[in-house]
Amino acid sequence: MTANTAALLIQHYVDNFRRLPWRAAPGEPAPEPYRVWLSEVMLQQTTVATVRPRFERFVERWPTIEALAAARHEDVLSEWAGLGYYARARNLIACARAVAERGGFPSTSVELRQLPGIGAYTAAAIAAIAFGERAPAVDTNVQRVIARLHRLRHAPREIIEPLLLDMLPAARPGDLIQAMMDLGATICRPRSPSCQECPLRSECAAFASGAPAQFPAPKVKRVRPHRHAAAYWTEWNGQVWLVRRPAKGLLGGMAALPTSEMTETPPRNLNSIGVVRHVFTHFSLDLHIIVASETVGDGWWQPVAGIDEAGLPTLFRRAAELVMSASERRAA
DNA sequence: GACCCGTGGGA
């Protein structure tokens, strides 16, 4: 069953090939490890539509691992601004410097796994796609597709990996993995999969069950608390005071407006000019924007006209937009 | 294993 399933999947991949900036078509030489690595890190929990333009800008600015390794920390974080999960950017720099130091990427999943920001999935994906190793790269797409093929409600990686390994061909195993991720993204979707279009329909136990979307079982969701904080906008001579956040934690290492401590209840007696409501992974935040006359903490003056170059994460970019639209209204 | 860590888009 598995050999036939793999053949059907590869055929569908070839017939419906989507060209992406980091991908080689079947038959073409494997893409450079640098591009595979960078795209895989960017794609962690992030959609292809979001990543594509950001990937292009990134490789244009830093075409090689050596160039990236030599880049300034702040420049890389600034280029990453808006992509989220900023620990990825911090680990990206550490990884680039380690790889440049050793003279290139290691070629096995075991060695790749040792590098910062490269976990089990990413190590296997790079090894399979860039180096042709039969490494079972299990992401949520692969997990879902295989869980459905085998009608598994519970599908931990220890179960999925050997099932995927059985399907991986010796030649270009990366194509099979990318084929399965494409299938998961376009046909074997989490909700309302379009089984009538699926080349694996006749091989799929979940389809045969009549309720394919029930496999695997949905993740349990947790309640998301709501919090409040204040952010301070201090403007002088056409410039605004920015700070760099602590290296770890929320928005770690990123440029930002100075902020108060977070609280569970709204701040009282605050003369805020507006509120930015923002949703993070594990809590939502009301950021109350306060125009202040004195600077807070260590930082620098950023020209307001050049605020886009500051590399603000989305929360603070929205705060800046709020202030500027408010001042435009006052001027009008 | 639990928790932390962003953001944007689709249904």
Added chain:
DNA sequence: TTCCCAAGGGT
């Protein structure tokens, strides 16, 4: 509007 969730990794 609300909810889901996307090529996960670190601690």
